[in-house]
Amino acid sequence: MTEGGRPWRRALLWLALLGPFFFLSYGFANAMAARLPFVPSIVFDWEARIPFQAWTIVPYWSIDLFYVASFFVCTQRAELDAHARRLLTAQLLSVACFLLWPLRFSLERPDTGGVFGWLFDVLLGFDKPFNQAPSLHIVLLVVLWVRFQQHLHGLWRTALHVWFALIGLSVLTTWQHHFIDVPTGVAVGWLCVWLWPLQGSSPLRHWQWPREPTRWRLAVLYLAGSAGCAALAWAVGGWAMWLAWPALSLLLVALAYAGLGIAVFQKQEDGRLSMAATWLLAPYLGAAWLNARWWTRRAPQPQLVIDGVWLGRLPDADATLTVATVVDVCAELPFRTRVRHYRSVPMLDLATPSPAALRQAADAIAHGRRRGEVLVCCALGYSRSAAAVATWLCRSGHTASADAAITLLAQDCPRIVLHARHRRAIEQAVREGAANGQTQVNA
Template sequence: MWLAFLAPFFYVTYGFANWLASQRDDVGSIVFAWERGIPFIAWTIVPYWSINLFYGLSLLLNDTKRGVDRLAGRYLTAQIVAVACFILFPLTATFMRPQTSGLPGFMFAVLGGFDKPFNQAPSLHIALLVIIWDHWRCRLKGMAAIVWHVWCFLIGTSVLTTWQHHVIDIPTGALLGFFALWLFPRDGELPFAGFRLTADPKARRLALFYALVAALALAGAVAGAFVSALLLILLWPALALAIVAFAYAGAGAKVFQKAADGSISLASRVLLLPYRLGARINVW
């Protein structure tokens, strides 16, 4: 059921964002000069395309209905956020791919039939890769797990070696992927479940403080991108502090996704790393 909705939703929304960007004449790009040295490797279109197969299989080969629903929630989150970014901040790829033949040539031709040089950052391909990689990393063991990690690495690098994306699209896409994992965790409560605005004045002040700092970091990332793309790294602490603000506002400690045995989800460890580092430095 979910796949019947998600597949057309993907192509309709992704295609609409592509079309919308193609109607504009002010679409820019974020490219580092050294990216010109990234080689074009035609055969990597195969792992690039393979994510479509894993997208569907991950939904179909699942343990429980709850597992399917949460995976679909992650897919939907990545799709909605990415498309919103594509519409609000359209970017274009600047590479001119050489002619290819054989199977890679056919696959590039099919890709070019619906995917234009827009829809860059955050890379939806990378966001979905993070989600799908995480879905299988705990299910596969031994050699199968090693093969899975290697193949996912090939998928990740293929966005560059197919000249489909620029470097900045990768960390922004990964951040989106981990956000989707955090929003719909494999285990435990949803971070937004049962949210009620706190009546505690101190908690409200802390929520406001962290929200303001998060907003400043976000503004710094957006404004700073016009000076240096490296300043987009401020998106990471902006998201981390927004999550902490959400916790103080009423979501509570479950946003940190700490289990009874003391373990913390991978998404929480990654997303909240800037906050945890800041807290540790503050203690020093």
């Protein structure tokens, strides 16, 4: 039910549920850690040189006000429910980490008097030196920042950024957390945002067991890479613990091939990846971009196939495109180039595209041809985009078979890589289109 255009009553219900749950679960994790005979710490030597700033207890405490207010800035029920799920997930994941991996803050905080001292005393009344990594403060900071910044503009948004930066710094300058708690908190925060997007459903709802052996092999390879990064981070320690970031990134990619599919990347209609996916997958995305540029360094420009349809790699952000339409079939890299018309039909790299996705891409090419020339692209322009163009060639009547389409493509684009599994997918896409009365797609 909404009142005055906002779901006030539902916001109150969520707050009444999550508020007590926050303190009960947080206190439970503290109590369990306090019962242990020894709780370790992960601390760098330089952390003792971080200046203690008593006044930063004010921004530290202020996150509680933002937490309460965040329910009431939501303008729609769907937005409120997604935000509440993020907060609930943040609490569940953080408390699970506190219980499975208890850590202790090891530095002795200086005595503080006055109002700031009183705020510290109130805080220490329920906040013991446990519950360290991930910093729940940082986890909530990410979730709350995403919620508030979408409703603020101009100077108000700038002020939000400045104040939230102070909140983030305060976990260190109040000597409440060690440094490792900050990046782990950021990771968990973005994971909560990624799990409950505002547009579309949760990636977990897209799980489908793949039947293709190639996807399972790729899932195992990425999982092995994730495990290797995690093992190295654990064994070496220190700054090598940053390898936990690529470990998480590769784990998510492994899940994409194991069943989550393109939902992992959360590619939007305008070609951008969601902010959460960009942060979580950044190590993989950087490596994927470098890999694509390396393999296409000798042939960076798209090639004309036939009838105004071009095939190539994802263009650079500053590229000047002369085509009217871009059909982008890359799932893992964002599209940032200016173009009059853009259509995204994301497909997983190295995996065999589904016949449904190929038909969708062929329809997008045909529709784009009515506006002018079309560029069909993926990361390299070798497989996914080539399969999409081959499907369009068959369905538009330019070629009579998948083999003929692949032969035509290879004449002008000799670097394409289409295996027997791609040919079967193209043939199935054409057959299913014909069965649905779509034998030809107008070029």
